[in-house]
Amino acid sequence: MTTNFLTVAIPYVNAEPHLGYAYELVLADIHARASRLDGAATWFLGGTDDYSLKNVLAAEDAGVPVREFVDAHAKRFEALRGPLDLSFDDFIRTSVDPRHIPAVRRLWATAAENGDLYKQPYSGDYCVGCERFYAPDELDDDRCPEHLRPVERVEEENWFFRLSRYQDQLIDIIDSDSLRITPAPFRNEVLAFLQSGLDDISVSRSNERARGWGVPVPDDPSQVIYVWFGALTNYISSLDYGTSADGQYRRWWNEADERCHVIGKGILRFHAVYWPAFLLAAGEPLPTHIRVHPYLTLGQLKLSKSTGTSVDPSHIASTYGT
Template sequence: MTDKTLYLTTTIPYVNASPHIGFALELVQADALARYRKGEGWTVRLQTGSDENSLKNVLAAEKAGCEPSVFVADNAKRFLDLQSALNIDADDFIRTSCDPRHRPAVEKLWKACEASGDLYRRSYAGLYCTGCEQFYTDSELVGGCCPEHLTRPEEVTETNWFFRLSRYQQRLREAIETDALRISPPSRRNEILALIKSGLNDFSVSRSAERARGWGIPVPGDPEQTIYVWYDALGNYLSALGYGEDDETEALRRFWFDARRREHLVGKGVTRFHAVYWPAILLSAGLPLPTTIHVHGYVTVDGRKIGKSNGNAIDPVPLAARYGADAVRYFLLRHIRAHGDGDFTVERLEAAYTGELIAQLGNLFNRILSIAAKQDIAVRVELDATIDEEKVLAIRRSVEKAIETASFHEALAAIFDLVSHANKRVVELEPWTLVKALNAAAGADRPQLETRLLACFAALGGLLREIVLLLQPFLPKTAETLARQIGILGGAERSDVRIVPVFPKLT
């Protein structure tokens, strides 16, 4: 096991349409977690990608009147553009339809499960939702409709390959109950354990090539069948590391076999695939399990999940262009509870922007830095050990605890508690009063006032520094800008630096 090594993945979304703000939530959560661990000195690999071997992608391409390969390439680029717009620092982006690493890995994974005796053919009839790319039982439907898309599934009868999920029921239960495979939050862990205890049924891992429109990866040795998109897609977590190559790659060894943590960040709608199907496939193939699965909720509009098929998708790229990437990141991380659903409106985004980013964070830095710049004060940046140090240590502990459970809203709430504390300290210390007194003073009074003023800005500067360090994983561009401005307090070349609001007023 390699100490302080983290392999962190997002799910890979279908590219049947442009990205929406629901997936942006997952991206910024993963990026914040990756940046936080890097700040602690961890070696981190953040993996993303696009799920392209899907029937729904083919149907969307047909509707658009173009070839699937052209269609998915165009939309995959939009997901890459989203990462740029939101300042996502991912290490890799894998496209499952064309990346040369992917197909060999999926075929190797298939053959490994086959060698374990866990793949077999049988006929099956069931209710299939193309939107979810999964079969449902009658009991799982809501009013006869898919619980995710609220559409009626189609009846499908065909002969497919099945995976012996039932064989791994006890091993999965033990892994989850002992936290060898940790599922966060506990409510999702309990749901999965209840599902396992109720009995696991074998599930279909292929589709007829005819129904798949010839799109996807053929089953090894059975070209009339196509590997089921979820089996295919889950394999990306290994294919991106070079699992399909003849020899074990350095990336595969470091980030899968030897990594201290292998963590997946997923939406609640795909928990079963990641917490039941995927671990069972890995056990069958003789591969290590993920260490943690972080499950987040949905972004909603009027209480309804945002989604392409729901007709309420919101494009996050124009939002980032208007308000800034960090404003969008801030809203998603603080105002969408990490493990629950949260409503999004532009009005709520603007309220957070003006009421919190401008009025609390921006105003704190602007008034301290502007006074320092006008007075040409070069000061130390240190905490007041008698007043601020204990507070800062408590905030650090709160942020660290929140990160362990991927509770990003709690982490930012703690940081803004420190912002509030710093604003109160400004009022207590009244630097403007000290400046006024110093400017009016003469003779013997000046040294004492200068000492008090320097001590004031040292204490305030120490708080600003701590806020910047804590904000860096969540609002990286803001933290970078504020860090440069804190350099003014540290004695940088002030004549070349212009103090400007980090969050300009909306027009």
């Protein structure tokens, strides 16, 4: 029997769920149901990304403790299972699920053992909304091109991952369609980015700037692991990667016929470049397929929590159906 593992991206819980996220959930749910109807053993995963500076700042703005804020908002995301009639087989929260931190630490330790991590001072322009650094030529009048907000100049010492080491290997994998990226324009976008040359990337943040909210870097209390390094690991932490009970991991990831991520175009680079590189460093199988969808927009702006153009998907579903 064919075995398929299917995921959606896990969202930050800094605000209410919005219609664009529900769109992704429904697209992926259709894929999961079709896979099951086709006779494939299928595992469909959702979750929330609790460890984010965005979540911390939103909690501070609301005047409540981060834990209280994150728990309350995560429940609203998980509650979409009902009105959207989602067929999730599992749902993971990165800050409370006991499977998650051991998996993140294992992936980190493997990269360290492989010589792929080093520490150095760094300065750059950071967008809290994207949780990433931008090069000067990527900015639009010193603003994040995604959120249209001014970036923050950050100077600190971080751990770096040797992404540049995997450039040629990633090009070969994507060019050969060993990792399929669809629709084709997004595949071309990733190849163009890879062929322009990869720089190593920061994979930790200062514990002080993160307000102590995150997975601590092993043996370095001054740092927490970069939210995206941890968030991407949810796909395998949910399958007990990093624990002795890893039968789920063998079945649904290591030996699966398809390992498919359904994502929005704004996080393509994280899934098609960074995540495969982390897995290559660990000697683990890569995703087989990344299905990318465009944004839902209003007045040429994407519907999102960050831009304040959110539409309540539960209300839409109760009014018009899924």
